[in-house]
Amino acid sequence: MSEQKLTGAQIIIKALKDQGVDTIFGYPGGAVLPIYDALFQQNDLRHILVRHEQAAVHAAEGYARSTGKVGCVLVTSGPGATNAVTGLLDALCDSIPIVCLSGQVPTHLIGNDAFQEADTTGITRPCTKHNYLVKDVNSLARTLHEAFYVARSGRPGPVLIDVPKDVQFADGVYVPPAEVKHKTYRPQVKPEIARIEEAVELIANAKRPIFYTGGGVINAGPFAAKLLTQFVKATGFPITSTLMGLGAFPASDSQWLGMLGMHGTYEANLAMYNCDVMINIGARFDDRVTGKLSEFAPGSKKIHVDIDPSSINKTVEVDIPIVGDCGAVLEDMLRIWKARAKRPDQAALKSWWGQIEGWRARNCLNYNRTESVIKPQYALERLREALRGKDHYVTTEVGQHQMWAAQFLPFDQPNRWMTSGGLGTMGYGLPAAIGAQIAHPDAIVVDVSGEASFLMNMQEIGTAVQYRAPVKIFILNNQYMGMVRQWQELLHGSRFSQSYSEALPDFVKLAEAWGCVGLRATTVAEVDDVIAKMLAVTDRPCIVDIAVDPKENCFPMIPGGKAHNEILLGPEDKPSDATPEDGMVLV
Amino acid sequence: MDEHKIEKHTIAVLVDNEPGVLARVIGLFSGRGYNIESLTVAEVNNADHLSRITLVTSGTRMIIEQIKAQLSRLVPVHRVHDLTDEGPSVERELALVKVAGTGDKRIEALRLADIFKATVLDATLTSFVFELTGTTAQVDDFVGLMGQLGLVEASRTGVVAMSKGATGF
Known part of the structure; x- marks a missing residue:
């Protein structure tokens, strides 16, 4: 074991490399400048600069889910860490292994309401599998190795390590992963x-x-x-x-x-x-x-x-x-x-x-195949045919389009499908697609999206452009928060309170403003052509705006509080009785 | 067995004595809506930095099992033992009870303290501070009686517990 002293920042970089990390998603700030300086002085670890810390975690999730490796995130203190919280909880709910490093104000300022100070371990305690605040540079390497072990072992999940800035500057001893054994955490792997x-x-x-x-x-x-x-x-x-x-x-x-x-x-x-x-x-x-x-x-x-x-x-x-x-x-x-x-x-x-x-034989996924308007299911069927036989990954946002994608896109292999299941995070799909694309640069990565979800993290187009990640953003644009609209129609007397996507941008122009390819389909006849053009783009992101039927609902559906055999197959099906009150309160 | 029956369980948890560990345990209970009737914690092994938490909780059988599983899942937790389930155990609580008064009430308070084997930690001409160790029920009784004899305040540790017999935690 080398007794050579390294700075805390150097220890972090070395530990990440020793853990096999090749890519880290992050955003710099005052409290992580020493780590960014150490990153600058090496070439083994690739840093992907996101545009918002939430997206750093989702991108790491996409990376982790599509590779089976631990996803790695680096954010600054205060707002950097709080922005990451949604991503961390998303990873916790879906059991995705993530190690997130956050900067913290120097140890002597902790508790003083310093600039960009947040009680990050306190805030993230219920949003992570485990978290650490490292106050001693000599325990930094051990903590990092432990964090990777905890993140990937047992039921995987996110682990956060909060590192005060003075600890990043301080000199300490590095220990390699082989010398670290966790004291308590031994999940049962072999069954009885x-x-x-x-x-x-x-x-x-x-x-x-x-x-x-x-x-x-x-x-x-x-x-x-x-x-x-x-x-x-x-x-x-x-x-x-x-x-x-x-x-x-x-x-x-x-x-x-x-x-x-x-x-x-x-x-x-x-x-x-x-x-x-x-x-x-x-x-x-x-x-x-x-x-x-x-x-x-x-x-x-x-x-x-x-x-x-x-x-x-x-x-x-x-x-x-x-x-x-x-x-x-x-x-x-x-x-x-x-x-x-x-x-x-x-x-x-x-x-x-x-x-x-x-x-x-009831053919429950059947829908009204009409020529007059693009049905979202039709667009996905055509996407399915276009992707058949091609090396591809699919991410989604959250809502109707997500459920349709799950129903209509078939997967024959694991790790090809990434979606926010437990937390249901709108805005997950684009950054997750970027993470998957970074891990698989030559594969086709499609984010099946809705116009409302896309708006939640669309700043990440910038990230995709910067790293030439040719993600395909396939927007099923129904001009509504579709699933909200569907529930309002079925359960709240069609009072569409605040679920209309007002003041939408022109997605084609938006794509062009970023130097991406923007495509639009407004008729059934255009769908195949637009998908073919989308798949032909390999050097930059592509945003596809599919104008789908705004009124289409997602079926089958088991209303809240109902049993499996009370499933509704389509708009002609009425619930067996009014949704019971205990069902209404369910989300 | 009635699956809706509410049971009271005393659970002992051995944890690493590290910052935030108590917050993890308490956060688990508040976040998941479990009851805590009593919780005590102190370091029990200085060399290995181990603390022992004793908590008394109540819930259906399914909830109690869930509480134990959730506690075991916390990374700094070494062991979880359900003392209520795992055979006979002893439980004790310590209380400090301040009583103020003069005359007959003062004499009666002292007499009851003697019956309960409480000791006097502090005495003035108008007050006593008693120390009492006993089961939760005994402490309840004593504090209840003192309520009629000039109770000023009571401070209780909550339950600490241990299994009977030779085997340890």
Whole structure:
């Protein structure tokens, strides 16, 4: 071990490099100037200058989600840190590994209401998996290595390290990652075999089974997704997934039922409602998925695999809880499954598939195919066809377009789909697309967007231009905050309070003002041409303004407080009764 | 078992004694809407900087399990033990109780203190400060009785607890 002294700033850079970081997203300011000076004097770490700190975190999320690595962020004290808060909470809700470094006023000024001082560890405590304030330069390297370990281990999440400016200047000793072992944090990765055996037994005796998988499979890595696919194929069972889990199982496979939940497919939700054995792998019984809890998959036996013990029995009591990494669990499950001779009742499975095919035949994603106006679903279908076979990544903002993208864009591989699921952060998609594009410069990265969400972080076009990140911003422009409008129509007597996107810019001119390509489609006939032109742009961002039907609603839909079998298929479907009061208060 | 039954549990948590650790625990309870009926904390191992938190909380069985899982999830937490679940335990609370008065009330206060095995920490011609150690119920009783005998103020530590028998935390 070298006893050579480095400054705190140099220690940070060295620790990041030793942790394998090649890209950091950030924005400079007074309290991080020493770190920016150290960045300036090296060439291994690439810094991406964003235009707002929230976007730095989202970009790091896009980078992390599309590579499986830890995303890295650098922001200054005070407003730099508070701006990052939304991003940090977004990463916490969706279990994305992030290490965020924030500058802090010098130690002797902490607590004095100094310029650009914020109680950053206090503010971010409930928005991070863990956070640190480093007051001693000699614990800086250790803290950084610990932070990376905590961020990526167990259920991943964001970790913030607040570094006062005097600590960045001070000289201290560096320790390499190998010498750092965490005192307390040891998440359980390997499952209990007895539980797996119980689970396999239950699975083998299922008559109406379903796999319900989530982001945990993606977080466990591509190997876990491969094992999941093998296991699902070996069983012949139907599979659905949460928004966060899309891509872990190939959407092109016939066993795939599509996404479940509030805007999930009819077949996925009905299969969940009627199943006798539910195999939850890496999902957390989120309220978007369960709907009315008392009528969630009534009469089913439930297996729940999760690396986070606090996810088990949090909202839904399960019969077989299994704590462990999805990859490790699937490996054991598959092995034990292969070793046992007994197979599920094939006749029962056949009849179950018959039932499912009946639900599938309802063709729940069908929409009114008209020539008179561009339907958002049509635009996405055309995008899907244009992307087929091409190396591509998709991010989204939040709202109707996000749900349509989840319904209409198929993913056959993990890590290709990035969306803000838990927190539902409008403005996530563009910076996340930039992060994914930086990680995959030659791939096609599309941000499926709405005009309102795009406006929330559109300053990041500047970032994309600066780094020649040719992200495609595919705006389904319905001139409304579409999901707000939809809820107001369905639940608030069509009183469209404040949900109209007034005073929109000309998105084509906006693109041109930044030196990007701007395209617009206002008729059905123009859609294919605009998509082709968009995909041809490879040296700069491209903003596409698709003027879609402003009145289109997103179906299927399970209204708040309703059960899976009360799903609405389209505008002609009326809720079975007025949405109950306890449903109205749900978001 | 009634899933809606509210149970009271005493939970011991061993944590790294580092800045913010108590805020993490309290923030967890307030952020997730759990009850804290009592919480005590102090360093118990100076060499390893370990603190022991004893907290008394209430909730349904599912909530209690969730509280323990959430506590275990905090990074600086070493161990979480549910003393209510894990067999017999002893619980004690310490209280300081100030009583002012003269004449019969003063004599009665002193007599009750003797019965409760409270000790006198401070005495003036018109007041006493008693120290009492006991279960929460005993302290409640004592403070209640003093209420009629010139209670000025009471200060209580909250519960500290430990499992019975030879095995440690």
